[in-house]
Amino acid sequence: MTVRKIRTLTMLGVLATLVSLSAVAHHSRAMYDPQKTIEITGVVKEFQFAFPHSYLVVDVTDKDGNVTTWSIEGGGPPAMQQAGIKKSAFPPGTEVKVTAHPLRDPIKPRGLWIEVTRVSDGKVFELGDAI
Numbered sequence: 053m054t055v056r057k058i059r060t061l062t063m064l065g066v067l068a069t070l071v072s073l074s075a076v077a078h079h080s081r082a083m084y085d086p087q088k089t090i091e092i093t094g095v096v097k098e099f100q101f102a103f104p105h106s107y108l109v110v111d112v113t114d115k116d117g118n119v120t121t122w123s124i125e126g127g128g129p130p131a132m133q134q135a136g137i138k139k140s141a142f143p144p145g146t147e148v149k150v151t152a153h154p155l156r157d158p159i160k161p162r163g164l165w166i167e168v169t170r171v172s173d174g175k176v177f178e179l180g181d182a183i
Contacts, residue, residue, distance in 0.1 A: 084153040084164040092122055092163075093171070096146040101139040103128045108142060108168060110150060112161075124152050126165040126179055137177050147171040 094112035106126040111119050126132055129139075142148065148170055152163025167178040 081153075081164060083155055083157075085156045086153055088154055089151055089166065090154045090163055091149065091151050093147070093149045094122065096142045096144055096148055097121060098144060099139065099142040101129055101132065106132055108148070108150070108165070110148060120161050122150070122161040122163065124150055124163050124165050124168070131179070135177065135179050137179075141170070141177065142168075 092110065092112045094110040096108065097111050098107075098109040100107040100109065105128060108124040108126060110122045110124060112122055113119050126137070127135075132138075148168050150163065150168050151166045153166060155162050165179045167176055169176045
């Protein structure tokens, strides 16, 4: 093998390693605090049932009438469907109670889906480790 081929193969190996590490970091839950949970009750603004992660966007109104929009991260559509969660489960206007792991650095109102209860019928949607 020539020196040029060895260098090319080495560079391709390094590049493949960096890309795979980036993918692992992207799918990490490190930004959420697994030791803490939050509970919010609000109204679904939007359910983004999409790849690579789904988001349940919920408007929460406090006692003073101020609205905070929370984004609750779930899995991609296959993981959501495996957990029994369909795209049609949360139309806009649906009242929900959410339990989630908050961000470690709470600069944004975001959480990692643990369970969501649809208030109208009490149905609980749990993800467990499906994210």
